[in-house]
Amino acid sequence: MNQVFDLVMLALLIAMALAVARSKDLVAAAMIFSGYGLVMCLLWQHRGAPDVAMTEAAIGAGVTTILVLLAIGRTCRREK
């Protein structure tokens, strides 16, 4: 059961990472990356690292997304 959860989460992570890399819409990529942070947070928690999970939830899924969105706001939304 433990293994199944990890494998599903890891598969999700790989799919999301590919989606971020392939997306031409940078705002969509930023949102998917936020979801990546959230899944990573669940994985940390499940692996028994609540400290890292909290950091990942706050920074990976939260603050980083906002900073990336702000950076996109100062440049251009679509990748050329």
Next chain:
Amino acid sequence: MRKSLVAITIAAAAVPMLIGVAGLPRPGDPSAAVHTHVAARYIAEGAHETGADNLVTGVLLNYRGFDTFGEVMIIFAALAAVMAVLPRGATGLPGAGAASGIPISPIVAFIIRLTAPFIAAFGAFVIFKGHVSPGGGFQGGVILGALLMMLSLVLGRGVDRPLIPARSARWLQAAAPLAFFAVGVLGLGLTGAVLGYPAEPGRELLRELMMIFLEIGIGVGGGAIILGLFLETRGE
């Protein structure tokens, strides 16, 4: 000329690092120090030696306090780099306008005002409870920073009325390195080692206070730096 200077600087930084990495034990090597006695020592003696009920905090602030000092310096350097790279008072490219004068929705503003005190209390809880439970300065600081980011959307209005005045903001952003410096020097005076903690019986309270001071410094500094990154990126 300039390019060769950059190349030389990068090489001067990279070569010692690569030599250091090459000297590390192979991942999973059973004879590596961490598998033979270091981890076992932390688990067996950590609670007694560090006085921290949470082993992660014990490692972070006591055994590897110097590493954590480096970490807060990296976060501080990140803000300094952003401030150096981004022009001051710039509002971004024409037509981009993430922050340029779009009024915030009253629903969002109300929710931010409603949740702010709870988020602040939770952030402080995570900082102070870092001793005994998962959490600590870094996590609580990010929660406080996210709160300040949200509040600056509602309350702060540009350069004229910032949420935190620029002068105090500079000091707050340096809070984590300053706290480490203060505790490091205090430890030097008390024990003869930088970031040393008094371990003899009867000094537990002092040790506890030093660690809580560090946690608060990391939390306040982290929060202020995240707010600074947000404001700088937004162009204020």
